[in-house]
Amino acid sequence: MSHAVLPAEGGTEVRTERAHAEGAARFQDVILPHLDAAHNLARYLSGDATAAEDIVQEAYLRAFRAFGQFRGGSSKAWILTIVRNCHLNWRADQQRRANIEPLESMSHADDPAFEDADISERADLPREEITPETILAQRMEADEVRLVLAGLPEAFREALVLRELECLSYREISDVTSIPIGTVMSRLARARAIFATAWRQRLAAGKKPR
Amino acid sequence: MIRPCAEWNLLLHGYADGELDAANALKFEQHLGSCGGCAAELQRVMALKQAIAQDQVSWPASPALKERVAAALRRETSMRSALPAVAGTSLLSRLFDHVRRWSLVPSMAILAAGVFLMLARPETGMSLQDELVASHVRSLLANHLTDVETSDQHTVKPWFTGKIDFSPPVVDLASRGFPLVGGRVDYVGGRVVAALIYRRNGHVINVFIWPSLTASNATMEREGYNLVNWKQAELSIWLVSDLNPVELKEFKEDFAETAPK
Numbered sequence: 001m002s003h004a005v006l007p008a009e010g011g012t013e014v015r016t017e018r019a020h021a022e023g024a025a026r027f028q029d030v031i032l033p034h035l036d037a038a039h040n041l042a043r044y045l046s047g048d049a050t051a052a053e054d055i056v057q058e059a060y061l062r063a064f065r066a067f068g069q070f071r072g073g074s075s076k077a078w079i080l081t082i083v084r085n086c087h088l089n090w091r092a093d094q095q096r097r098a099n100i101e102p103l104e105s106m107s108h109a110d111d112p113a114f115e116d117a118d119i120s121e122r123a124d125l126p127r128e129e130i131t132p133e134t135i136l137a138q139r140m141e142a143d144e145v146r147l148v149l150a151g152l153p154e155a156f157r158e159a160l161v162l163r164e165l166e167c168l169s170y171r172e173i174s175d176v177t178s179i180p181i182g183t184v185m186s187r188l189a190r191a192r193a194i195f196a197t198a199w200r201q202r203l204a205a206g207k208k209p210r
Numbered sequence: 211m212i213r214p215c216a217e218w219n220l221l222l223h224g225y226a227d228g229e230l231d232a233a234n235a236l237k238f239e240q241h242l243g244s245c246g247g248c249a250a251e252l253q254r255v256m257a258l259k260q261a262i263a264q265d266q267v268s269w270p271a272s273p274a275l276k277e278r279v280a281a282a283l284r285r286e287t288s289m290r291s292a293l294p295a296v297a298g299t300s301l302l303s304r305l306f307d308h309v310r311r312w313s314l315v316p317s318m319a320i321l322a323a324g325v326f327l328m329l330a331r332p333e334t335g336m337s338l339q340d341e342l343v344a345s346h347v348r349s350l351l352a353n354h355l356t357d358v359e360t361s362d363q364h365t366v367k368p369w370f371t372g373k374i375d376f377s378p379p380v381v382d383l384a385s386r387g388f389p390l391v392g393g394r395v396d397y398v399g400g401r402v403v404a405a406l407i408y409r410r411n412g413h414v415i416n417v418f419i420w421p422s423l424t425a426s427n428a429t430m431e432r433e434g435y436n437l438v439n440w441k442q443a444e445l446s447i448w449l450v451s452d453l454n455p456v457e458l459k460e461f462k463e464d465f466a467e468t469a470p471k
Contacts, residue, residue: 044269
């Protein structure tokens with residue numbers, strides 16, 4: 001082994017070196033597997049395919065540099081917290097640069113399929129006929145679920161993505177979003193109600209031929 | 211159709227997510243048996259959860275992104291161990307270069323600190339009492355009332371061994387109308403503490419215990435919860451419960467009398 005030939009004072013430095021190598025290896029094992037989750041969250045938060053990839057890369061670099069501060073616990077919640085922060089930075093940048101109104105209000109302006117969700121009433125289709133039961137009967141296609149999710153206000157979209165897609169516990173969601181656990185529960189309840197309403201409106205507006 | 215009950219709505223979602231503790235789950239199941247509106251609503255919520263969780267709703271990372279991140283991390287690693295690529299450089303000097311470079315790049319530390327600060331949660335300004343109440347509420351809301359669930363004090367006490375650096379008094383008060391539910395380890399006031407859980411009728415009493423020399427005798431009310439604090443055998447003991455002050459005081463006296471002085 002190389003350290004056998006080192007002068008005595010080199011000992012700690014070699015250990016530091018080895019610690020770095022071990023840290024990098026542990027990062028590979030512990031954090032890298034969450035790349036899909038990181039991208040999923042970044043994609044749903046930003047609503048932008050290109051930005052999502054930039055956010056993920058930035059988040060992973062930061063996570064790699066700060067990995068020494070990771071104190072165990074949920075590695076997934078840890079990396080998703082960093083992704084969330086990187087998204088906030090990205091959006092602040094966007095707004096500074098463009099000096100326009102918040103992205104939230106325009107993120108789907110260019111998505112024609114999405115306009116349907118905004119039509120709440122149609123004269124030729126009495127609302128009473130669309131009961132929650134018929135929603136159940138109707139199989140929701142994955143790409144339509146994506147569209148409805150994308151149209152939810154950010155806080156609710158985030159809660160549903162973390163819970164239903166990433167399967168985080170309330171406690172982990174509370175850690176990622178810095179909101180109390182009780183608020184996580186009420187936000188999810190509200191998010192599902194909003195999702196169901198948006199879905200109902202989509203049905204009422206009639207499906208687009210595909 | 212029968213409307214679901216508004217007052218059960220939150221518990222319904224907690225139940226659908228499997229996040230209720232045993233007591234609340236049981237309570238909700240009993241209600242479910244007698245309420246068609248909530249039963250139908252639960253079905254709808256479960257269907258909604260399934261619809262969202264189906265395949266193809268998530269956006270997985272593309273192979274290109276995976277490669278991009280791997281490459282960025284490789285660059286980062288080689289920057290850390292940046293070696294002047296001189297042929298014949300010994301492993302030894304490369305190691306030293308690496309270490310010197312690493313320790314002399316303060317920007318790394320600043321970046322790391324930046325991430326650390328972003329992660330720090332805004333929990334400053336929370337008093338110990340607030341933390342205790344928050345911990346009590348959390349133990350009821352989330353599925354985390356107990357880590358070890360048993361009414362046997364002789365099971366609970368050894369369970370704490372090795373998890374905390376002191377030995378909390380675990381006493382049997384079932385004969386006084388306060389059955390032991392279990393114990394768990396919690397984190398309050400910047401330290402790991404023991405929490406014992408007792409019940410009085412439908413009420414939960416969280417007993418937080420940690421070593422302290424500075425505990426005082428106090429009774430207070432916060433956000434609708436009653437708190438009682440006293441010191442016994444070098445331990446600070448806090449009770450938090452929605453139980454009325456009279457019965458909570460009774461519990462305190464029974465606990466203090468039975469526990470070692």
